[in-house]
Amino acid sequence: MITTRERITVSELVKGVISTATTSLDSLLEEFVPLRGRQIVYASQGKAAFEQIVLAAGLERSRILMPAFFPDDFVGIFLKYDITPVFVDVHPHTYHLDLGTLTRRHLEGAKALLLEHTFGLPADGARYRSFCDEHGLVMIEDCARALGASSRGNLVGSFGHHAMFSLPKCAPVRAGGLAVSERPFRPRLEKGKIGLSGLLHSATLIRYPFSSAIEGTLYQLLADSPIYPREVGNYNPLPMREFDAVSKFMLKAFMPLYRDALSKKRACAHALRAALEPRGFTFQADQGEHIYTSLAAESPSSCDADRLKTFLNAHGVKASSMWRNAIGVSEFGRKTWKARPEDTPVALRLSERLIQLPVSRFRTHSQSRQVVELCERFVSDASPSREARPRLASSES
Numbered sequence: 001m002i003t004t005r006e007r008i009t010v011s012e013l014v015k016g017v018i019s020t021a022t023t024s025l026d027s028l029l030e031e032f033v034p035l036r037g038r039q040i041v042y043a044s045q046g047k048a049a050f051e052q053i054v055l056a057a058g059l060e061r062s063r064i065l066m067p068a069f070f071p072d073d074f075v076g077i078f079l080k081y082d083i084t085p086v087f088v089d090v091h092p093h094t095y096h097l098d099l100g101t102l103t104r105r106h107l108e109g110a111k112a113l114l115l116e117h118t119f120g121l122p123a124d125g126a127r128y129r130s131f132c133d134e135h136g137l138v139m140i141e142d143c144a145r146a147l148g149a150s151s152r153g154n155l156v157g158s159f160g161h162h163a164m165f166s167l168p169k170c171a172p173v174r175a176g177g178l179a180v181s182e183r184p185f186r187p188r189l190e191k192g193k194i195g196l197s198g199l200l201h202s203a204t205l206i207r208y209p210f211s212s213a214i215e216g217t218l219y220q221l222l223a224d225s226p227i228y229p230r231e232v233g234n235y236n237p238l239p240m241r242e243f244d245a246v247s248k249f250m251l252k253a254f255m256p257l258y259r260d261a262l263s264k265k266r267a268c269a270h271a272l273r274a275a276l277e278p279r280g281f282t283f284q285a286d287q288g289e290h291i292y293t294s295l296a297a298e299s300p301s302s303c304d305a306d307r308l309k310t311f312l313n314a315h316g317v318k319a320s321s322m323w324r325n326a327i328g329v330s331e332f333g334r335k336t337w338k339a340r341p342e343d344t345p346v347a348l349r350l351s352e353r354l355i356q357l358p359v360s361r362f363r364t365h366s367q368s369r370q371v372v373e374l375c376e377r378f379v380s381d382a383s384p385s386r387e388a389r390p391r392l393a394s395s396e397s
Contacts, residue, residue, distance in 0.1 A: 005168075005172070005205065006170060006171055006172045006205075006254075006261065006293075006360075006361075007172050007205050007206065007207045007360075007362070008172040008205065008206060008207065008250065008253065008254050008257070009206070009209070010206060010207070010208060010209060012253065012254070012257060013206065013250070013253050015253075016252065016253025016254060016255075016256060016257070017249070017253050019256060020252045020253060020255070020256065023252070025042075025248060025251065025252055025255075026040070028251075028252060028255040028256070029178075029255065031259075032147050032148035032255075032258065033147070033148075033155065033157055033165065033178060033180060034154075034155045034157045034158035034163075034180065035180070037182070038180050038181060038182055039180070039181050039183070039184050039185065040178060040179070041178070041179040041180075041181075041187045041189075042176070042177075042178060042242060042243035042248075043176070043177040043178070043179060043187075043240060043241070043242065043243060044175055044176065044177065044189075044192060044238070044239075044240065044241035044242065044243065045166070045175055045176070045177045045233075045238065046073070046144050046164055046165065046166025046167075046169075046177035047073055047074065047076075047077060047177065047233065047234075047237055047238070048189070048237075048238070048240040048241065049164040049165065049166075049177035049178055049179035050074055050077060050140075050142075050164050050177075050179075051077050051080075051237065051240055052179045052185070052188070052189075052240070053140055053164060053179050053181065054077060054081055054083070055185075055188060056162065056179075056181055056183070056185035057112065057138050057140075057161070057162060059081065059083060059111060059112055059138070060081040060082060060083070061081070061082045061083070062083055062084070062110075062111040062112065063083075063084045063085075063086050063109050063110045063111060064083055064084070064085055064086065064110065064111065064112045064113070064114055064140075065088055065097070065102070065106060065107075065110050065112070065113040065114065065137070066085050066086065066087065066088065066097070066113075066114040066116075066328075067087070067088055067089075067090045067095075067096070067097040067114070067116055067118075067328065067347065068087035068088060068089055068090065068326065068327070068328025068329055068339070068341075068344035068347035068348075069090045069095060069118075069323065069326050069328065069329070069344075069346070069347035069351060070114075070116060070323070070326060070327050070328060071234075071323050071325070071326065071327065072234050072235070072325050072326075072327045072330065072332070073234050074234075074327075075234055075235050075327065075332070076233060076234055076236050076237035077237055079235075079336075080237060084337055085327065085328070085333075085337055086106050086110055087327075087328035087333065087337075087339050087340075087343075087344055087347075088101060088102060088106060088328075088344070089101045089343070089344035089345065089346050089347055090118075090344075090346050090347050090350070091346070092346045093284070094118070094121060094123065094284065094285045095118040095119065095121070095284055095296075095350065096116065096117075096118055096121075096123040097113070097114075097115055097116070097123075097128075098346070099127075099128070099131055101344075107135060110135075110137060111137065111138060112137055112138035112139070113128065113131070113132050113137045113138070113139055113140070114140045114142060115128050115140070115141050115142065115159075115160065116141075116142040116144075117141065117142065117143055117145070117146035117149060117156050118145075118284070119145055119284055119290075119292075119293070119294050119295075119296050120145045120146050120149055120290055120291040120292055120293040120294065121146075121149075121284055121285065121286070121287075121289070121290045122146055122149040122150060122151040122156050122289050122290075122291075123151065123156075124151055124152070125141065125151050125154065125156065125158070125159025125160070126151075126152065126154075128159065128160075129159045129160065132160075132161075138161050138162070139159065139160035139161050139162075140161070140162045140164070141156060141157055141159060141160040141162070141163035141164070142163075142164060143156045143157050143163055143164065143165045144164070144165065144166035144169050145166070145169045145170065145293040145294055146165075146291065146293070147165055147167070147169075147170040147171070147258075147291075147293070148170075148258065148259070148262060148291060149289060149290075149291045150289060151289060157180050161181065161182050161183075162179065162180065162181045162182070163179075163180045163181075164177060164178065164179050164180070165177060165178040165180070167247070167251060169293055169294075170258075170293050171250075171251055171254050171255075171258070172205040172206070172250055172254055173202075173205070173247040173250050173251050173254075174198055174201040174202045174205065174246070174247055175198070175201075175244065175247055176243050176244075176247045176248075176251065177243075188240060189241055189242045190239050190240060190241045190242070191241065191242060192241045192242035192243055192244035192245065193241060193244060194244040194245060194246045194247075198244065198246060199246065200222055200225060202246050202247070202250065203222055204222050205250070207362065260361075261361045262291050262292070262293075264361035265291075265292045265293070265359045265360065265361055266290070266291065266292045268292075268359045268360060268361070268363045268368060269290075269292040269359045271365075271368050272295060272297075272357055272359070272368060272371060272372065273286075273295075275368075275372040276297065276372060276375055279300070279375065279376055279379055280299075280300030280301075280302075280379065281297050281298065281299060281300065281375070282297070282298040283295070283296070283297055283298070284296050292359055294356050294359070295356065295357045295358075295359045296322050296354045296355070296356055296357075297354065297355055297356075297357050298350070298354055299355065299375075299379070300379055300382075300383075302379070302382050302383050303378065303379055303382045304382070305321070305352065305353050305354065305355050306321065306324075307378075307382075308355060308375070308378050309321055309355045311378050312355075312357075312371070312374055312375075312378075315370075315374050316370075317357075317358065317370065317371055317374060318358050319355050319356060319357055319358065320355065320356045321354075321355060321356070322350070322351075322354035322355055322356050323350075323351055323354070324351060324352075325351075326347060326350070326351035327339075328341070328344055328347055329344060329347050329348045329351050330351075357371060358371070
């Protein structure tokens with residue numbers, strides 16, 4: 001089974017539990033999250049962490065600058081607190097919010113700026129903080145896929161007034177988020193809960209010592225169960241809860257492995273990039289600090305991204321769309337907040353073209369080669385043949 005989610009083996013889980021039994025979670029995370037001089041709050045989700053920041057920064061009924069190329073994860077929170085997102089286009093190479101496209105219209109009445117370290121590529125946080133200080137904006141870093149990433153030697157999350165992390169995007173936990181803030185605040189969280197569905201979800205994040213076929217079948221049985229949790233609460237946010245005990249248990253066991261996992265996933269991502277770039281695939285910039293918790297790829301212009309995703313999945317490669325519902329170019333964003341996709345052409349293109357290719361620390365060379373060969377086959381079949389190309393008129397020769 002080829003998957004994009006981080007997982008942990010049974011032996012790693014057992015060894016990790018033993019080795020970290022007397023170690024605090026804060027101590028295990030301090031290498032990857034800027035804790036010194038900041039308050040850290042563990043929550044049930046990255047969304048809940050963001051909600052804590054909204055309350056701490058007093059952003060109710062405010063306008064927040066944010067990239068148009070952004071998932072719809074926070075829609076429910078925006079609606080709940082009457083927040084108006086102000087959509088800004090992103091840079092075509094980094095996918096980060098492009099300060100160069102900001103106008104006076106964007107800044108008018110804005111109270112905060114949301115910077116996303118997109119897909120694990122750290123942005124130049126110092127530059128954004130300087131901009132926010134100049135314009136009196138609260139800076140919030142979205143480090144959902146960037147746990148442990150650094151920009152110019154400084155961890156992401158250390159630049160903004162506030163930062164949030166979504167743990168399931170980087171570690172084998174079913175749910176969990178972190179809010180990190182420069183100033184102390186009082187978190188508002190309910191007691192963490194873990195039910196049968198939570199245990200079932202956690203079970204899918206363990207890599208069992210079976211063959212790929214058996215494990216894939218077992219995964220499908222678990223994931224297709226009617227009690228497997230499906231609702232993530234994007235439009236109707238779930239209750240803000242504390243980090244549950246099972247997720248904390250698995251996170252502690254995994255953190256000693258995290259740095260090595262990042263190294264292996266980076267090698268996997270680089271192998272795919274090196275093989276597919278000559279075939280016309282375009283990838284996000286890599287300035288040497290990209291940690292690759294996911295790998296976004298734009299297929300050649302002759303290929304339909306959705307069909308490529310379907311093709312890969314039909315052949316056992318777990319590819320996914322990358323934010324077809326990107327909030328700043330979505331119909332919902334247009335109707336609710338008067339988003340203008342035509343004003344953010346890069347975000348619009350990315351929402352239509354990007355797919356996520358799976359990178360894993362468990363990937364074998366043959367599995368990576370399978371991804372490349374399938375992509376090559378799809379591109380070859382999608383490219384017009386020489387016979388099908390229109391001939392030039394003699395006057396144009």
